[in-house]
Amino acid sequence: MHFPKKLYQKLTQRVTQNSLRTLGEKxxxxxxxxxxxxxxxxSEVIFNKTHQFLTNNKLKVNGATGSRLLSGNHELYIIVEKQLAKLHNTETALIFNSGYDANIGFFASLPQRGDIILYDELIHASIRDGIQLSNAKSFKFKHNNIKDLKEKLLRFAQDNKSEIYVVTESVFSMDGDSPDLATMSEVINKHDNVHLIVDEAHALGVFNLGLIQELQLENSVFARIVTFGKGLGCHGAAILGSRQLQQYLINFARSFIYTTGLSPHSLATIKIAYKELIINxxxxxxxxxxxxxxxxxxxxxxxxxxxxxxxxxxxxxxxxxxxxxxxxxxxxxxxxxxxxxxxxxxxxxxxxxxxxxxxxxxxxxxxxxxxxxxx
Ligand SMILES: Cc1ncc(COP(=O)(O)O)c(C=O)c1O
Structure with missing residues (x-):
């Protein structure tokens, strides 16, 4: 079977540069x-409680059977999203199949042509990929550098016709450090057309329910992304924000619409893992x-x-x-x-x-x- 030459060359380059990825064994x-x-x-406790919950509620099903917009919107979605919204002190939570899906869904669909995205230069690949799918213009600011962010805002925020989306992580995945979220949100909230989005993937469970809540900034952010594959040890993610944001994502986020929903088992695990986080x-x-x-x-x-x-x-x-x-x-x-x-x-x-x-x-x-x- 012919393997395209350009692809072969890219793989060879990785070997030469000592950066070829392979899948390791457990x-x-x-x-x-x-x-x-x-x-x-x-955690056996989470495993057993999840099993018990599904059995007690006669939820012996293996798959979602379709997109959430068609047959896949299992009743557990509604229960878990309500639980998340309450715990995270926000109007709504919308569950995605993964943090990757949540980020590409958000950034590909929210910022419109003529809008601006300002992103930390070390932002996660899933956000970069979402930005690439967007029609908005994007500019990076220096890592955790509020002065540079302010300068960029000064350049763009005067134009009231564009919305500006500023995105950062509360704990950076490959550095472990955090931005000064309190000052950042103060700077951003001086402008009506600037919106802060915070990816909490590596903060959830490490700093309770995330750094935004630790700092009581829930009402200062436009959206938070929480992912369940890290501190919560299971799978999936949610975008936390207003009812209008949820409605928009349900209608326009393609990574939400064009995919099979999570299995009831996955949803039950998220529900139990959150409960465990509170008591454990x-x-x-x-x-x-x-x-x-x-x-x-x-x-x-x-x-x-x-x-x-x-x-x-x-x-x-x-x-x-x-x-x-x-x-x-x-x-x-x-x-x-x-x-x-x-x-x-x-x-x-x-x-x-x-x-x-x-x-x-x-x-x-x-x-x-x-x-x-x-x-
Ligand atoms: C900051 C950040 N956001 C999003 C993701 C993606 O989350 P998930 O693994 O649930 O797709 C990751 C994980 O790699 C991450 O580190």
Whole structure:
């Protein structure tokens, strides 16, 4: 079978640049790489309670059977969306099949021709892809830099005919740091035509129900994206916002419309995982581990990007270099992954440590002491 030459060349280039991706196997190393921050993905309690809920409610079905606009709008969608809206202190929640779907659905459909999107230069690929599908013009601002954002706003916000959508993450996925959301929302809310959108993928469950709620900024944001595949350990995502926003997305977000809905089992898992988040003490254990990691990396004088979240990154320039250190840590029993371009900018290749409630203090000290031998 003929494989197109241009595609072959692109793969060969990845090999030459030492950046060819392959699918790894499940391993038994100490987990410093998964997004299962609270251990919910492996929680038997959540698994059993979900099973019990579905059985008690006679919901023995395997699939949604269609798009939510046709046959797929299972009654559990309504129940879970109400639960989410209440918990997240917002008018509505609209569930998407994943955070990727939520972001491309939002950014491809909301900003119109003549509108402007201002995005943090390190924004997640799912938002970039949504922006690429949009008819609006887009400009990046410097990472977490409010001064640069202000300058961009000054340039664009005077034109009252355009709407401006500003997007950031409350915890950056490949850096672990956070913007000053309070100042950002203050700057943005000076203008009627500027709207703030915050992706809370890596904050939900780590900082309770997300940083926007921790900072009581619910009424200052146009939309929040929460995803369930990380702290909640399951699957799916929701866009939180006004009733009009929900109505708009139901009508125009193509990644919402042209896809089969989630299975009732997925919805029940989201429902139970949220309940567990409120009563479970995993979050406290995670926060203690984050503090321990920060203390130990300071003691060992390791140069990590400043972060209070569950994600901690240490830059080692060069694909070969960073892959080699990751491999040596893996050989010592720690699952630490190298992050390469295009996921991060060239020359900013890094080791990304994800912390969990179930890591022990000894594991954290050990992995950092091993890392210290390479720097
Ligand atoms: C910031 C951010 N937003 C969105 C997503 C996508 O979420 P999901 O994995 O649910 O598609 C991710 C995960 O990779 C992410 O890190």
């Amino acid at each position: 391993n038994s190393l100490v987990d410093f790489s998964s997004n299962d921050y609270l251990g919910f993905a492996k 003490n995993s979050q406290e254990l995670l926060l203690q581990n984050i503090q321990h990691f920060i203390k130990e990396s300071n003691r060992l004088q390791l140069n990590f990007i400043k972060s209070n979240s569950a994600i901690h990154c240490c830059i080692f320039s060069g694909n070969k270099h960073v892959k080699n250190i990751a491999l040596q840590l893996q050989q010592k029993g720690f699952d630490v992954k190298p992050i390469l371009p295009p996921t991060v900018p060239a020359h900013q290749e890094r080791l990304r440590f994800c912390l969990h409630s179930y890591n022990s203090k000894e594991e954290i000290t050990n992995v950092l002491e091993n890392l210290a031998t390479f720097v």
